[in-house]
Amino acid sequence: MSIDMELAPKTKRAAGEPCCVPVVYPEVDRDRALRLATVAKALGDPIRLQLVDVLRKHAGKVCVCELVPLFDVSQPTLSHHLKKLRDAGIVDSERQGLWAYYYVVPGSLDDFGGWLR
């Protein structure tokens, strides 16, 4: 979408006339903006961002029992954050007996990273 970026010197408009005609438009439609914002919102908490950082840098699946002592919050609170990340599609989990292993869903951050670039 090519955009005319002429910034014409504005003068106070006459009564009843529109302020200015918009010459800029979003290239991201509403649905994609919603998806991207969902990912961003999930990353908008320091604990969740560090959780994703741990899971990304660690190539594999990490047990919750390892994640809990890393943060100064209770176990239910951490579980809540992990659920947020799951709902956003960023991570997923896998039960193995008593334990739950979390991992970053491959490619789940690609769209957001692509937009950011």
Add this chain to the structure above:
Amino acid sequence: MSIDMELAPKTKRAAGEPCCVPVVYPEVDRDRALRLATVAKALGDPIRLQLVDVLRKHAGKVCVCELVPLFDVSQPTLSHHLKKLRDAGIVDSERQGLWAYYYVVPGSLDDFGGWLR
């Protein structure tokens, strides 16, 4: 949100189920996580994300009066969103007479983009 690496040794462990063997820890310290999460949080709203999208793709400064009609919210609400983006350091504004022109602060998304990579 501490990152202390005191992995309490598990007292009980199911036979043959390895847990807590790998040492995992965030590579992002607390301060950086806070800064990154602040940016992510600011982008965690569809309207704000589209605002940044408009301002980024339009390599110049855009008048608020052009932004308002793009979204189905009131002018005060849009001003509120722009303030959020300003507080996060993503955009800045410049007054010219009656009008205010917004633009993306160069490099303000680089750190976040770098982490996401």
Add this chain to the structure above:
DNA sequence: GTTACCCATCGTCGATCGTCGATTCAATCG
């Protein structure tokens, strides 16, 4: 069976969010 353990969910609380209409502020025009 019983007990111990890990993780998820529930209920609750205060704080923050997104939105609006009304108002205020600042700059310009007549």
Add this chain to the structure above:
DNA sequence: CGATTGAATCGACGATCGACGATGGGTAAC
């Protein structure tokens, strides 16, 4: 001057968030 205009701020509202403790659900060991 007073009137008008664009943008920011204010005050209020319901909704959502992040945190906790308590509880529930399953699995493994005794």
